[in-house]
Amino acid sequence: MNTWLSLLGGLALWAAHFLAAYAIASLVDISSYEHQAPLTWLLAGLTLACVLAAVALAVRAWRASRRPGLGGVFVPRLSALASTLAAIAIVWQSAPFLWRH
C-alpha cells in the first residue's frame, strides 16, 4: 500500500487541489464581489499548502531513492519527479485566479 501511496501521492495531491480549485472557481462565479476576495485567499493558501506538500513529497522520495525499500529505486525516483510535476501543474492551475474579474 505504501508503495502505491508514495508512487501516486504527488499526483493525488494535484487531483485534490484541482477539485478544490474547481469548486472555489465555481463559488467565485456565483458570489458577490465582496465574497470573491476571501475565496481567492482561500485558494492561495491551499495552493501554497499543496505546493509545499508536493515539494516535501518529492524531497522525501528523492532521499528514499538512496536507501531503496519495497519498489527499489524505481518507485521513489518516479514518485519524486511525479510530485515535482504535480507542483508545477498546481501552480499553473492556480494562475487563472490572478485574472478574475
Place this chain on the structure above:
Amino acid sequence: MQTDAPPAHGSLKGWPPPALDPAGPFAAPLNSLTWGLLAMTAAVLAIVVVALALALFAPRAWRKRLGGERLVWIAGIAFPVVVLSALLVWGLSLTHRLSEPPRPGELRVRVTGEMWWWRVGYLDAAGREAFQDANEIHIPAGRPVALELESTDVIHSLWIPRLNGKLDMIPGRRNILRIQADQPGEYGAQCAEFCGGPHALMALVVVAHAPADYEAWKVKQGEPAAPAPAHAAGKAVFDRAGCGACHAIRGTDANGLAGPDLTHVGSRRTLGAGVLPNNQGALAGWIGDSQAIKPGNRMPAYSVLSGQELRDVSAYLESLK
C-alpha cells in the same frame, strides 16, 4: 464544379480566411495570437524534425550525444515548461481582457438561435425589445455592441469570425458576446454548433453602418410596414395562405411568432438564413419549395400556390423594404 456561383452574400466568402482577417478590436488580438501560435507550432515541429533526422542519419558521435536521458530532460521537460508557462500567461491575460463585461449603456441586441435561423431583437435603453428582425445583425461601426445570445430550442453557436470568436446559445442561459466593427461593412457569420437537420445552412450577416446611417436604419426598421396598394393581390395571397400564422408583418394582421418577422423582409440581404440572395425570384422559389433549397427547414413548401400567386406574394414581400 459550381465554383463560379456566387455565395448568397459576399461577406460569406472564405478568402481571405475570415479568422485571419480581423475587422475589430475583439478579433484583432485573436489574429495575433493565431499567428503567434502558428509560429510556435512551426518552430517546435522544426526542432522535432531536425532532432529526429539527426537521430536517424547523423554520424555516430552526434547520435550518441542525442541518445540519452538528457535530451528528454531538456527538450521534453525543461523547454516545454518554459514555453507553456509563457503561453499560459499570454492566454490568461488575453482571455481576461476579452471577456470584460459590457459597459453600462452599451448597445444591446438579443440574438436567439432558432432551428435553423436567427431571431434578432433590438433592445432599447431600458432593455425592452424595440423591434425584431431576422438573419441580419445591424450595428453602428466604431463602437462595441453586446449581443445577448439565447436559444429556445437546441444549442446553437454564433460565430462572426472577423468580429470575434464564437459563443454558444444555450437554452436556459444567456451568454454575452461583444463585437465591434471598426469600419462600416458586411461581415459573414455562421452557426457553429451542430443543431440538427440543416445546421449546415444557417448563416447570418452582420451589417455595420456609419453611426448616422445606423440611426436612420433603426428609425426605418422600427416603423411598421407600409404595403403599397399595388401589392394588394400579393397581400391577399399572403393572408389566404395563412402565412401570418407563423410570420409577423407589423402594421398588418400578420402576427405569427414562430418564423422570422417579415416587416422589412425586402430590405434583407439574404433569404433562408444566408442560403439565397434576396430578390423576387429567389423569394418566389423559396415560398414555392423551400424544402428543396434547405431540406428540413420548418417552413412547408407552398407548392399549392400557382405561378401567378407566387409572383404576387413575392412581389409584395420584396416591396417591404
Place this chain on the structure above:
Amino acid sequence: MNGPPTPSETGFDTALYERFPTKGRRPKGELEQLEAIWCAPRRWEWITVINNNYVGVYYVGAAMLFFVLAGVLALLMRTQLALPMQGVLAQETYNQIFTMHGTVMMFLFAVPAVEALGVLLLPQMLGARDLPFPRLSAYAFWAYLIGGLAFFCSLFFGLAPNGGWFMYPPLTSTTYSPGINADFWLLGIGFIEISAIAGAIEIIVGVLKTRAPGMTLDKLPVFAWAMLVFAGMIIIAFPSVILATTLLELERALGWPFFDATRGGDPMLWQHLFWFFGHPEVYIIFLPAAGAMSTIVPAVARTPLVGHWLVVLAFLATGFISFGVWAHHMFTTGLPGVSVGMFSAASMAVSLPAGVQVFSWIATVASGRMKFNAPGLFVLGSLLIFVMGGLTGVMAAMVPFDWQAHDTYFIVAHLHYVLIGGMVFPLFAAIYYWTPMVSAHPLSERLGRWTFGLMFAGMHLAFLPMHLTGLMGMPRRVYTYAAGRDWEWPNLISSIGAFVFAAGVLIWVIDMIRNFRPFGFSEAGNVYGGGGLEWLPAGLYSTRSIPVVTSLYPLWDQKNLARDVAAGRYFLPGAPTGGRETLVTSPVNAEPQHLLRMPIPSGWHVWAAVFTAGFFLLLTVQAYAASVLSGVLAIVCVLRWCWFLDHPLPQQTVDVGAGIELPTYASGSSSTGWWAMVVTLVVGGMVLAMSVFSYVFLWSRSPDTWRPPPDTTSLAVATASAIGGGALALLARRQLGRPWLATAMVIAGGALLGLAFGVDLSSWRSIGLSPQASAQGAIVHAILAWQGFFVAVAAIMALYVLLRRLYGYVGPDRPATIELVGLFLAYTAGQGLVGLYVTRLFPAGLA
C-alpha cells in the same frame, strides 16, 4: 536499474529464485498433459473458447472490422463534401453517418482495439498462461461484437443516431429527436461501455497479479504499464458516461428533466458528464498505443528505451492530469473565466507527458540504429503526425484561439492528427510487429511499405488542408456547403486524401488475407528481435514454464532464457492440479502467492453475452417484456458461470516447480477475485460521485426550487438499517464455521439494505417529490435508482449464497464467495448512506 536487494513484499523468500533454471529432464508426459489441458477447440468450440490466444485475435479482428466499416462511412462523407451542394448523401443520411463515424471509431474501434491488444499480448508479456478471468474477457468480446454489429446495422434501417457522437441535449431529447435513433446510441453505447469496463477489470488484475515472478515494477514492460494506467482511467472515466447515458435515457423514456431547461434541468450538465469521460477517452486510446510505440521503438532500434522511467511517469501523469481537461471542449459555452483558465492550464500540463514520450523515442532512435522496416516506418510516421496534432492541441488549449477554432474543420484536422498519429499508426505498427507472434507468416514488408506510404500521404493530404478550411470559416458537422465560399479546393483535396488513405488500408487488408494465419501450430517468431517475454517459444498454454524475470528486456539480457523456458526449467512446467492454472504474484514485487485454477471453455458466457445484448437491443425497440426476459436469462447465465467458481481443490498446496509449494486456494487481498470486486466497486463509487456532482450542479442552477428534505425519523431508520445491513454482511465471513448463521447474516444484511432503500424512497414520495416535476425530483430519484439497482444485485447475491448453502458450498474451507458478497453489500450500504445524507443535508444542512 539494478539497485541493492529490496525487502520482500509477501514474506516469500526471493532467494528461492536461485533454484531456477532447474537441472535435469522433466518427467515424461508432462508436456503432453499441458497440451491436452490447453487443447485447441474443435468444431463449434471456437465459439466457446476462452483462451486469450483465440479471444485476443477475435477481439483485434472485430475492432479492425469496425475500423474499416467506420472508414467506409468517412469515404461516403468525403464524397459528399468533395464538391459543394452535392446530393450523394441526403441531409438526414449524412447526419446519421457522421454520428456513426465518430461513435463507431471511438467506441467500437479505438477503445476495443487497444483493449484487444491488451487481451492478446498481456498474458504473454507478463508470463501468465492466460488472463485471470478469461471467461470475463470472452464475455466482454461477445457482448461487444453482438452489440456493436446490431448497433451498426441501425444505419441500414435509417434508425442510426443522428445527433453527433457527443449527443448534446436538448437536440437529443424526445422533443427534437422523437425517433428511437437516439435510444440506439444511449442503450447501445451504454452496453458497450460495460464490456469496456469488464475488459479494464481484467487488465488491472492481470497486470497487478499475474506477472512472472521477479517482474518487479521496474521490470514491468512499458506496454503493461500503459495498459495498467489505461484500465485505471477507464474505471474512473467510463462511469461518467454511463451515468450521462442513463440520465438522458431516463429523461427520454420517463420524462425526468435532467437536461431540460424548461423544468429546471440544464443541458450543460450533459456536457460536463460527457466530457469528463470524453477527454480522458482520448488519452485512454492514446496510452496503450504509446505503450506499443515504447515497445516497438526499442525493438526496431535494437536498444533499450531511453528514459524508461520517465515514460512510465508520463503515463501516470497523463492518467491523472487528463481528468482536469474536460471543459476544454466547452470554452465557447460561456463558462466563468477562472474555470476556463484552470482547464486551459491543465490542458497545457497534460501536454508535458506527451513531450517526454516523444523525446524519449527520439533519444532511443539516436542511441540505437533504426531499421526502416514496416513497424519502424509506422512508428516514425506516428511520431511526426502525433507531434503535429499535439501542437495544434496546445493551440486549441489557448482559450481565445479556441473561440475561433472550436467546432470548425481546424479541430477536425487536430483531432485526426492526434488520433491517427497517436493511435492508428501505432496500432498498425503493433499489428506488423506482433503478427509474427500469432501468425505462421509475418506480414509482407513490401506491401507494408505501400500501406505506410499511402496512409501517410493520404493522411496529410486529407487533414492538412482542413486546418485552413477551418480558419476559412467552415464549421464541423455540415452535410454540405454553399458554392462560392472558396471552400471547394481544400475540400476536394481532403476528399482525394481520404481515398489515398483508404487505398493504404485496402492494401493492408490484402496483406492480411495473404499472410495472416493464426491459431496454427507454428509461429513466425521474433522476426523483429524484441526483448519481451511474448517472444518466448509458446503454445496454446503460453510458455512451457514461467520464467523468473531479472531484466526489463529478459530475452536480450537473460542468457538461454528461451531454451530453459521451453525445456520446462522454470515455474509451473506442468499442470500440478491437472487443470488450467497460472501463478498469482504480488502487485509490487511479483512474488509468487498462490496457484490460480482457471476456468475451462463453456457456453455460459456466450449465452450471457447474447442475452445481455438482447436485453439492451430489445429495450431500444421498446419490446419491454422480451427485454426483461432476456435480462433475466442473462443473469441466470452469469450465475451459472459463477457456480463453477470458488471450489477448493483436494490438494491444498502443490509444487509449482523446484520444490516450491504454493496454496491452490486464496481469499482476501491476495486473491484475484478480491481485486476484481474492489475495482468493480470503484466503478460504482465513481457513478455515485458523478451523481453527487450532478446533484450539486443542478441545485446551483435552480436553488430556489429546491424543496426541504423529508423528516428525520426516516433518516434515522434508513441510517440504522443500512449500517446494520452492511455490518452483518461484512461480518458473515467470520461465522463460516456455522454456515447457516453466515448465510442468514448475508440474507438479513440484504434485507436490511432493502429496508433502508425502501424507507428512503417512500419518505421522498411521501412529501410529494415527483421525478418529472423538477430537477431535484429527477436527480434524487436517479440517485435512488442507482441505489435500487445495487440493492437488487445484493438481493440476487444473497439468494445465490442461499442456493450455495443448500448445495453445501458455504463453509470455512471456501470463504471467497461470502467475503466478496459481504464486500459488495457493505459498499451498497455505504453508497446508500452517501446518497441519503447528500440529498438531505445539502443544501438544507448548510443553512
